[in-house]
Every structure is written in structure tokens, then in C-alpha cells.
Amino acid sequence: MAKKAAITGNMLIAQSGGPTMVINQSLIGAVLEAKKHKDIKDIYGSLHGIQGILNEDFINLRRESDKNLELIAQTPSSGLGSVRKKPTPEDCAKMFEIMKKYNIRFFFYIGGNDSAETAHIVNEEAKKSDYELHCYHIPKTVDNDLRENDHTPGFASAARFVACAFMGDNLDNRALPGVKINIIMGRHAGFLTAASALARQYEDDGPHLIYVPEKPFDMQSFAEDVKKVYTKYGRCVVAVSEGISEKDGTPVAAALTAEVEVDSHGNVQLSGSGALGDRLADYIKNKTRISRVRADTFGYLQRSFPACVSEVDAKEARQVGAAAVKNAVQGDTDGSIAIKRAKGKKYKVSFERVPLKNVAKETRHMPDNYINKKGNDVTQAFIDYAKPLVGKLPKMGRFKGVAVKKK
Amino acid sequence: MAKKAAITGNMLIAQSGGPTMVINQSLIGAVLEAKKHKDIKDIYGSLHGIQGILNEDFINLRRESDKNLELIAQTPSSGLGSVRKKPTPEDCAKMFEIMKKYNIRFFFYIGGNDSAETAHIVNEEAKKSDYELHCYHIPKTVDNDLRENDHTPGFASAARFVACAFMGDNLDNRALPGVKINIIMGRHAGFLTAASALARQYEDDGPHLIYVPEKPFDMQSFAEDVKKVYTKYGRCVVAVSEGISEKDGTPVAAALTAEVEVDSHGNVQLSGSGALGDRLADYIKNKTRISRVRADTFGYLQRSFPACVSEVDAKEARQVGAAAVKNAVQGDTDGSIAIKRAKGKKYKVSFERVPLKNVAKETRHMPDNYINKKGNDVTQAFIDYAKPLVGKLPKMGRFKGVAVKKK
Numbered sequence: 001m002a003k004k005a006a007i008t009g010n011m012l013i014a015q016s017g018g019p020t021m022v023i024n025q026s027l028i029g030a031v032l033e034a035k036k037h038k039d040i041k042d043i044y045g046s047l048h049g050i051q052g053i054l055n056e057d058f059i060n061l062r063r064e065s066d067k068n069l070e071l072i073a074q075t076p077s078s079g080l081g082s083v084r085k086k087p088t089p090e091d092c093a094k095m096f097e098i099m100k101k102y103n104i105r106f107f108f109y110i111g112g113n114d115s116a117e118t119a120h121i122v123n124e125e126a127k128k129s130d131y132e133l134h135c136y137h138i139p140k141t142v143d144n145d146l147r148e149n150d151h152t153p154g155f156a157s158a159a160r161f162v163a164c165a166f167m168g169d170n171l172d173n174r175a176l177p178g179v180k181i182n183i184i185m186g187r188h189a190g191f192l193t194a195a196s197a198l199a200r201q202y203e204d205d206g207p208h209l210i211y212v213p214e215k216p217f218d219m220q221s222f223a224e225d226v227k228k229v230y231t232k233y234g235r236c237v238v239a240v241s242e243g244i245s246e247k248d249g250t251p252v253a254a255a256l257t258a259e260v261e262v263d264s265h266g267n268v269q270l271s272g273s274g275a276l277g278d279r280l281a282d283y284i285k286n287k288t289r290i291s292r293v294r295a296d297t298f299g300y301l302q303r304s305f306p307a308c309v310s311e312v313d314a315k316e317a318r319q320v321g322a323a324a325v326k327n328a329v330q331g332d333t334d335g336s337i338a339i340k341r342a343k344g345k346k347y348k349v350s351f352e353r354v355p356l357k358n359v360a361k362e363t364r365h366m367p368d369n370y371i372n373k374k375g376n377d378v379t380q381a382f383i384d385y386a387k388p389l390v391g392k393l394p395k396m397g398r399f400k401g402v403a404v405k406k407k
Numbered sequence: 408m409a410k411k412a413a414i415t416g417n418m419l420i421a422q423s424g425g426p427t428m429v430i431n432q433s434l435i436g437a438v439l440e441a442k443k444h445k446d447i448k449d450i451y452g453s454l455h456g457i458q459g460i461l462n463e464d465f466i467n468l469r470r471e472s473d474k475n476l477e478l479i480a481q482t483p484s485s486g487l488g489s490v491r492k493k494p495t496p497e498d499c500a501k502m503f504e505i506m507k508k509y510n511i512r513f514f515f516y517i518g519g520n521d522s523a524e525t526a527h528i529v530n531e532e533a534k535k536s537d538y539e540l541h542c543y544h545i546p547k548t549v550d551n552d553l554r555e556n557d558h559t560p561g562f563a564s565a566a567r568f569v570a571c572a573f574m575g576d577n578l579d580n581r582a583l584p585g586v587k588i589n590i591i592m593g594r595h596a597g598f599l600t601a602a603s604a605l606a607r608q609y610e611d612d613g614p615h616l617i618y619v620p621e622k623p624f625d626m627q628s629f630a631e632d633v634k635k636v637y638t639k640y641g642r643c644v645v646a647v648s649e650g651i652s653e654k655d656g657t658p659v660a661a662a663l664t665a666e667v668e669v670d671s672h673g674n675v676q677l678s679g680s681g682a683l684g685d686r687l688a689d690y691i692k693n694k695t696r697i698s699r700v701r702a703d704t705f706g707y708l709q710r711s712f713p714a715c716v717s718e719v720d721a722k723e724a725r726q727v728g729a730a731a732v733k734n735a736v737q738g739d740t741d742g743s744i745a746i747k748r749a750k751g752k753k754y755k756v757s758f759e760r761v762p763l764k765n766v767a768k769e770t771r772h773m774p775d776n777y778i779n780k781k782g783n784d785v786t787q788a789f790i791d792y793a794k795p796l797v798g799k800l801p802k803m804g805r806f807k808g809v810a811v812k813k814k
Contacts, residue, residue: 015582018583019578019579019582019583021575024804042811048582056811056813056814057810058810058811059808059810059811060809061806063809064806064807065807068804068806068807070804071802071804072804072805072806073804074801074804075578075803075804075805076575076579077575077578077579077581077582078578078582079804079805079806080806081581081582081583082582082583083583101814102811164712164713164714165708165712167713168428168483168484168708168711168712168713169707169708171426171482171483171484171485171711172426172483172484172707172710172711174484174488175422175426175455175484175485175488175489176426176489176490176491180707273681273684273685273688273701273702274680274681274703274704278685281680294680294706294707295680295681296681296704296706296707296708297681297703297704297706298708299703299704300575300576300579300587300701300703301576301703301705303579304575304576304578304579305571305572305575306571306574306575306803307571307715307801308714308715394481394713394714395478396713397431397475397477397478397479397481397482398479398482398486399452399466399468399471399475399486399487400470400471400472400475401466402466402467402470402471403464403465403466403467404449404451404463404465404466404467404509406463407463407508407509
């Protein structure tokens with residue numbers, strides 16, 4: 001039986017961390033659901049996450065037309081702006097003061113593990129200071145590394161972009177053979193890099209090698225792997241996670257930068273630089289004497305490109321937003337919404353409320369059975385996992401190629 | 408009145424230079440047209456351009472089903488493989504020997520200015536050695552730098568990718584403000600970088616600054632430009648051509664690489680490395696003390712991404728391929744097909760045969776009236792030129808954003 005919300009009042013929603021192609025779907029899903037419930041009075045959006053709360057930078061989301069909300073839902077990146085900020089207890093005290101003034105009793109924070117940590121901190125501090133608040137985290141991350149979740153909104157669209165990019169790039173490499181290294185987002189989890197495998201349609205299609213942060217990266221084995229593929233196919237396409245690390249855990253990319261940028265959650269900057277790809281390309285050039293070696297770093301396009309959204313992802317992102325609001329108005333005071341996949345052949349998901357602390361801070365990694373033994377490819381188990389999320393991909397044509405008899 | 412082909416025989420077609428998203432449209436357009444004319448007997452595809460001729464690596468294109476040809480037409484990159492090779496007179500002599508054996512009397516070479524040069528050399532050598540050959544160049548290039556042409560097949564789809572990428576990236580930068588520098592393909596011509604301007608939909612949208620190779624690039628003015636934009640909007644998105652050069656003509660990117668790769672046409676490698684973006688980002692960081700500065704190099708995705716093709720581009724690429732064959736069978740022995748735009752408000756093009764030498768080797772640049780006086784943006788004249796090529800772009804949503812009164 002549905003419980004009743006413990007309290008009525010105004011709602012505040014905000015976005016945090018790296019944007020995705022569908023994070024606005026979750027935002028709009030929550031807002032449209034909130035409009036259905038009379039326990040929720042005003043609906044405010046905070047600009048740039050908790051920074052907007054501290055600054056009292058709120059916009060009135062009831063003043064937006066449904067038509068505009070629908071357009072925003074289909075627009076990539078965080079429509080309310082984002083932030084990377086971990087609140088101190090003092091920040092929380094100040095936020096509650098402000099929230100009280102605006103009678104905010106429903107708080108929704110859309111983001112990844114760091115944002116879940118923020119929601120968790122806010123929730124614990126609210127309890128300590130007897131501030132009655134329904135506090136929810138709504139999941140998103142292209143890294144797909146949230147615990148409790150089968151997968152995370154934002155991942156599938158980024159994965160679709162990566163798969164499409166590799167389809168085209170594989171053909172580019174087939175036309176002008178050489179070694180091509182592509183660097184993919186993923187700090188600790190290799191899911192997005194692994195999604196490059198979905199690009200394969202013919203036996204000799206790349207990516208021929210896939211390296212994820214879950215396995216230690218060794219330069220020498222890398223060069224040997226590349227040489228082996230190059231000998232077989234006369235070319236080699238490689239997918240590499242930006243987060244690949246040496247045996248001792250040092251990220252290969254971080255070792256290249258003199259000054260390392262770190263945010264308040266302790267994350268080291270890995271994206272927004274081509275250094276890792278360039279270093280790997282130089283290494284392969286020197287080690288193998290293959291003349292044509294190129295590297296591309298896909299960068300921020302993976303999370304923001306507007307013309308490559310997964311339909312499943314867009315739909316589910318909308319649903320998790322709505323689910324958070326439904327749970328809150330039914331009287332469950334806090335939690336995060338996790339996507340659970342039903343067992344069985346047919347793809348089916350449900351949305352479950354889980355404790356904030358289960359999603360906060362720590363991330364999950366690719367399970368061992370998704371990575372091959374050599375640590376340079378993914379398994380069929382991963383393909384089976386990822387395929388229904390990404391949706392139908394364009395079919396690449398190829399000549400039957402009946403050779404003309406030499407004269 | 409239509410003339411008759413001087414000779415009947417077999418046809419050979421090949422692709423050369425950097426692939427594009429629609430180069431296969433031209434290939435299939437030519438093949439389907441050839442099938443209509445009884446003066447053309449066998450239809451061969453040479454694998455990897457003129458290298459395939461020297462190796463006698465031909466496939467029989469009459470053995471491909473129309474259904475497969477249509478699928479290949481929609482597939483990015485060069486289905487027959489590509490090459491970057493300038494033929495010597497000895498290569499030509501060898502090629503004619505081989506062509507004679509296969510009774511090849513129609514030769515079509517799809518590519519950019521270097522491929523036009525190849526076709527021109529082959530044609531001149533054929534005349535010298537009295538080898539009767541209908542020799543045609545079919546244009547393609549994402550750089551849009553072929554002389555005689557209003558625009559070139561391949562450009563519009565790459566431009567569409569760049570515009571979409573900037574739409575998303577501008578929103579990413581709006582969510583997490585800072586300076587974002589994106590490096591775009593374009594050796595000598597800035598058309599593709601300029602196409603980033605099509606991403607703008609709201610007054611404060613990026614790219615806020617655009618630098619093309621046509622104007623000398625000065626690091627200090629660059630930093631001043633960025634600071635000015637950052638002061639105004641609190642953020643700055645920049646589009647930079649990979650080919651930007653200092654006053655004396657040295658490419659900024661080339662100065663960064665110890666060993667410079669050069670192909671047989673004399674082109675220096677600029678793509679496939681993130682060094683230019685990283686250097687510009689470091690410079691801005693140091694000069695302006697803005698903390699969040701990122702760079703992405705869009706790389707090969709610009710010419711190979713399968714899910715972002717311009718409809719106009721696909722259609723015209725098909726038409727130039729067909730036009731080359733039509734001209735050849737009507738008895739015009741050589742030439743290149745150029746796209747000419749009709750004057751007037753309504754977008755309309757025609758396909759004209761032009762002499763090979765007019766398209767070969769030298770490239771064209773952006774006209775002065777497409778670049779603003781300061782050399783850091785494009786003009787409305789460029790937008791008017793590029794818009795009909797790229798097609799309708801997705802609309803980005805944004806909150807009306809009625810501020811909640813501070814309490």
C-alpha cells in the first residue's frame with residue numbers, strides 16, 4: 001500500500017558531475033511527475049548543483065511550458081548547469097538555512113557516485129539537524145560505474161556513440177591501413193571502452209584490441225598484441241580506456257602531466273587532453289616500426305553529441321527521474337533509484353529504491369567474466385549485456401569482392 | 408547533342424586520399440550509371456587506388472547486387488580502400504601496360520586535389536603514349552578546398568558532424584564552465600572549422616572564437632580573445648583548424664612534432680595527434696590563470712562517423728559520380744566534375760565538366776568575406792553559404808529560467 005509523504009512543501013532539483021546525453025530526461029521526468037502530486041507545491045531548479053543552493057540561484061520550473069520541457073528533455077548536457085563540489089558540514093548547515101526559507105522538503109540530486117555521496121552527506125546532515133527533508137539521488141553516468149545498478153542512465157547513449165565512432169573509424173583504417181588507437185572515457189570502469197566491441201560486424205572488424213582500467217596495463221604486452229594483429233590483418237584498431245593503470249595503480253595518463261588537476265571529490269583530471277593517445281602512438285611507432293600510427297581521443301563528444309542517443313537510455317533516464325519523485329511522495333524519505341534487470345532472455349528492467357550509502361562514493365567495475373583472460377578484449381557475456389541498451393546500430397556495407405582473374 | 412564515346416571497353420574505378428562519409432555514394436553513383444551504357448563492358452574496382460592497378464588487384468563490380476551496392480553507398484569510408492600515392496611516369500607506363508591487358512578505356516578516380524593531380528598525370532601520360540583512355544576525376548574532400556567547385560562532396564557531412572559536436576560541447580561547457588578548445592580538420596582551408604558556427608542557436612552559444620588557416624595565428628592575440636570572451640560569458644568555446652599557421656607560414660602543429668611525416672604529394676601529417684590542442688590549452692592556462700581549460704581533437708570521426716550524414720551531401724555525391732560516367736560515355740575524353748551553385752536565394756546546383764588541370768594539385772581557400780576582420784570568427788556570408796549544405800540541425804532546448812526571488 002502506498003504510504004503518504006511525511007510532509008508537504010516545495011521541491012528542489014539539481015544536476016551534478018559530468019553531463020550526459022540524457023541527464024535532462026531524468027530532470028524532466030522528475031518535474032513532470034512532481035506536477036502530478038499535490039503534496040509538492042513549488043518546483044525549483046538549482047543552477048549548478050549545490051553551488052546554486054549556496055548562492056540561492058533557483059529558477060521556477062512551474063513556469064516552463066510542457067513543450068519546452070519536452071525539448072529540453074531531448075537536449076544533451078545538464079540544462080540546470082552542473083558542478084563538482086563535495087559539501088562540508090558547514091555547507092550543509094548553510095544549505096538547510098536557505099532550504100528552510102524556501103520551505104524545500106523534497107530534494108533530488110541527479111548525478112554519479114560523487115553526487116550520490118553529496119546527497120548522502122546532505123541527508124545525514126539533515127537528520128542530525130532535524131531538518132525534515134525527502135532526499136533522493138537520481139543516477140546518471142557515462143562510466144556506468146554506479147553500484148546497485150545493472151546499468152546507469154547516460155551510459156547507453158555514450159556507448160552508442162562509441163560503437164558508431166568505431167564502426168566508421170574501423171572502415172577508415174581499413175581504407176588507409178595502419179595502427180589506430182582511440183582513447184575512451186572511463187576513470188575506473190571500462191564499460192564505455194568495452195562498448196567499442198559492438199562496432200564489429202565482420203570477422204576482421206576492429207576494435208581488434210580493447211584495454212580497460214580493470215586490468216593492469218603493460219606497455220610491452222601492448223606492443224606485442226598490436227604487432228600480432230598487424231601481422232594478421234595488415235592493420236590494427238585499438239580501444240583504450242583513459243583510466244588504464246600500471247600494475248601499481250598509477251594511471252598511465254596521470255604520469256604524463258606535470259600538474260595534475262584534482263576536484264574536491266579527489267578525482268584526477270583525465271579527459272580533455274590528447275597526451276595518453278599520443279604517448280601510446282609514439283611507443284608503438286618506435287617499438288614496431290609500423291609507419292602509419294594514429295591516435296584520437298574521443299573526449300567530451302562521448303557524453304554530449306546530440307545526434308546519437310539510445311532510445312532505451314532516453315526512456316529509462318526519464319523513468320528513473322519519475323521513480324524518485326513517486327517514491328518520495330509515497331513517504332519513503334530517502335534513497336537512490338537503481339535500475340535492475342530481470343533475469344531471462346527478454347530485456348526488461350525495474351526501478352528500485354536503494355539506500356543512498358549503497359551508491360555513494362565507491363564505484364563498481366566490470367565483472368571478470370566481461371573481460372577475456374589476456375586482458376585485451378571483452379567476452380560474449382559483455383556483448384550480450386550491452387547490446388539491448390545501445391539499440392540497433394547502422395549496418396555497414398562491404399563489397400562481396402569477386403576478384404578479377406589476373407592476366 | 409550528345410556525342411558518342413570515342414571507344415568502347417572496360418571501366419576501372421578507384422578511390423584515393425582521405426575517406427569521407429559519402430565517398431561511396433560517388434562510387435556507387437558511377438557504377439549504377441555505367442550499368443546503363445552499353446559502351447561500357449566490364450566494371451572493375453581497383454583496391455587502394457592506383458596501388459591496386461600496379462598490383463592488378465581488381466574486383467568485378469558487376470558481380471555485386473544492387474541491394475549491396477545501395478548498402479555500400481550508405482556506408483562511410485572508401486569501400487574499395489584508399490591510398491596516398493603520386494604516380495611517377497614509370498608507374499604510369501606500368502599502369503597502361505596493365506590497363507591494356509584488361510582493355511580498360513574508362514578510368515574514374517574519386518578523391519581530392521591530390522587525386523585530381525594523379526588523374527591529370529595519368530591522363531597526360533596516356534596521351535603521350537597514345538593510350539586511348541577516358542580519364543575522369545570525381546571530387547571528394549572534407550576540407551572543401553577543390554578549385555572550380557562551390558563545395559565538395561564529403562564536406563557537408565563532415566560539417567554536419569562538426570556543427571552537432573559543437574552544439575553538444577557548447578552545452579557541456581555551459582554546464583561546467585571553463586575554456587574549451589576543439590581542433591578541427593583542415594590543412595589549408597578553414598571551411599570545416601568555420602562550420603562550427605552553425606552550432607549557434609542562442610546569443611551566448613559557442614563557438615565564441617573561430618581560427619582558420621587563412622589568417623596568421625598569433626598566440627598572444629589568441630589569449631587576449633579568450634580572456635575577453637571569458638570575462639563576458641564566464642566561459643569560452645573555441646574552434647581551431649589543425650592547419651593554423653604562424654605569420655611566416657609554419658603550421659603551429661608541425662612545430663610540435665619532432666619527426667614530421669610527409670606523404671608522396673608533400674602533405675605534412677596534422678591529424679591523428681592531440682598535441683596542438685594540448686599546447687593551446689596549456690598556453691591559455693598559463694597566460695590567463697583560468698583553471699578549467701580543456702582541449703579535444705575531433706580527429707578522424709569528422710570524416711567517418713556513420714550516423715550524421717547530410718542528405719544534400721549524400722545526394723550530390725551520388726550525382727557527381729553519375730555525371731562523370733555520363734560525360735565519359737558522351738565522348739568527352741577527360742575532366743573533373745565540378746559542383747556549381749546557381750545564383751539566387753533558392754539552393755540549386757549543377758554539375759559541370761571542367762579540365763583536370765583546373766582542379767589538380769592547388770587548393771582553394773575561404774574567400775575573405777567569409778572571415779571577420781579580426782580573423783577570429785566567420786561572417787554571415789559564410790553561414791548563408793554553408794547552411795543549405797548541412798541540412799536542418801537538431802534544436803537545442805533551454806529553460807526560460809524565471810528566477811525565484813531571493814528571500
